[in-house]
Amino acid sequence: MRILIMGSGGVGGVFGARLARGGADVIFVARGAHLAAMRKSGLRIEGGADPIALPEANATDDPATAGRVDMILFAVKLGDTESAARMLLPCIGPETGLISFQNGVRKDDMLRPIVGDAALVGGTSYVSAAITAPGVITQTGTMQGLAFGEFDGRRSKRVEDFHEACLAGGIQSEISPDINLVIWEKFAFLASVAGTTTSMRAPVGAIRENPMTRQFLQDLMQEIVDVGRARGVTFAPDFVEKRMSFADTLPASMIASMYHDLQSGKPLELRWLNGSVVDLGAETGVPTPLNRAVRDILILHAKGRMSV
Numbered sequence: 001m002r003i004l005i006m007g008s009g010g011v012g013g014v015f016g017a018r019l020a021r022g023g024a025d026v027i028f029v030a031r032g033a034h035l036a037a038m039r040k041s042g043l044r045i046e047g048g049a050d051p052i053a054l055p056e057a058n059a060t061d062d063p064a065t066a067g068r069v070d071m072i073l074f075a076v077k078l079g080d081t082e083s084a085a086r087m088l089l090p091c092i093g094p095e096t097g098l099i100s101f102q103n104g105v106r107k108d109d110m111l112r113p114i115v116g117d118a119a120l121v122g123g124t125s126y127v128s129a130a131i132t133a134p135g136v137i138t139q140t141g142t143m144q145g146l147a148f149g150e151f152d153g154r155r156s157k158r159v160e161d162f163h164e165a166c167l168a169g170g171i172q173s174e175i176s177p178d179i180n181l182v183i184w185e186k187f188a189f190l191a192s193v194a195g196t197t198t199s200m201r202a203p204v205g206a207i208r209e210n211p212m213t214r215q216f217l218q219d220l221m222q223e224i225v226d227v228g229r230a231r232g233v234t235f236a237p238d239f240v241e242k243r244m245s246f247a248d249t250l251p252a253s254m255i256a257s258m259y260h261d262l263q264s265g266k267p268l269e270l271r272w273l274n275g276s277v278v279d280l281g282a283e284t285g286v287p288t289p290l291n292r293a294v295r296d297i298l299i300l301h302a303k304g305r306m307s308v
Contacts (some may be wrong), residue, residue, distance in 0.1 A: 022169025205252025
């Protein structure tokens with residue numbers, strides 16, 4: 001299976017390396033020093049339960065050179081979605097699938113006008129990883145997995161073939177019959193953890209141990225679930241309680257990628273996380289005062305490091 005990784009950072013790099021190790025023909029799209037290092041020395045995945053060293057990596061900065069592929073893993077920052085999607089048009093054939101493993105619940109709506117409905121496959125990823133040096137990605141914790149599926153629930157050949165490639169690479173993966181629900185479930189948890197760790201400048205361990213900040217995290221998540229339910233998403237009745245229990249199992253030092261970006265002075269995905277909750281809540285008449293607070297607290301940093 002020919003698989004293009006559009007965005008070879010934490011998510012794309014980790015899962016692309018596993019797919020390549022499993023025998024898939026993987027093309028990594030990267031840029032700058034990271035691309036140069038991959039071309040020279042391959043790609044290393046450090047940390048986690050299963051470190052990987054790929055001595056050679058097929059890497060490029062121009063996806064058009066790859067030609068038609070079977071599946072595209074789309075993992076660029078949300079602010080780069082439209083420009084990156086246009087670069088992929090030469091790679092998309094009638095049967096090509098494109099799975100966005102970006103954050104948020106608006107990602108596929110952003111892609112649809114560019115790549116079309118037929119190419120889109122729903123998906124979510126579960127991993128905490130980041131580039132720590134050119135050609136090196138470090139994973140925090142042992143969690144790693146993918147969920148994906150056609151939006152109409154059918155088990156297509158391209159989805160089944162990709163699932164087999166994931167299993168061959170040691171990726172914990174599942175084909176979901178209701179991928180929209182899965183996307184919203186991840187969004188509710190991610191936006192809550194991102195909103196709290198970034199606005200409070202604290203790791204998840206400290207937040208869950210303090211009664212007041214723990215309650216804030218829980219209430220922030222409940223707002224997102226309320227918005228989703230108003231839009232027809234069938235969250236389980238005990239979803240928030242179970243997600244809070246899951247938060248108790250995470251490494252105490254874990255922070256969301258949005259907090260990493262804040263620390264690095266990079267643009268934040270605030271608009272598509274807590275900002276989206278506020279916008280979608282306004283559309284459906286659901287109050288979202290806590291997500292609005294997070295958005296407003298962080299808005300001055302949304303475009304990157306402030307110059308004062």
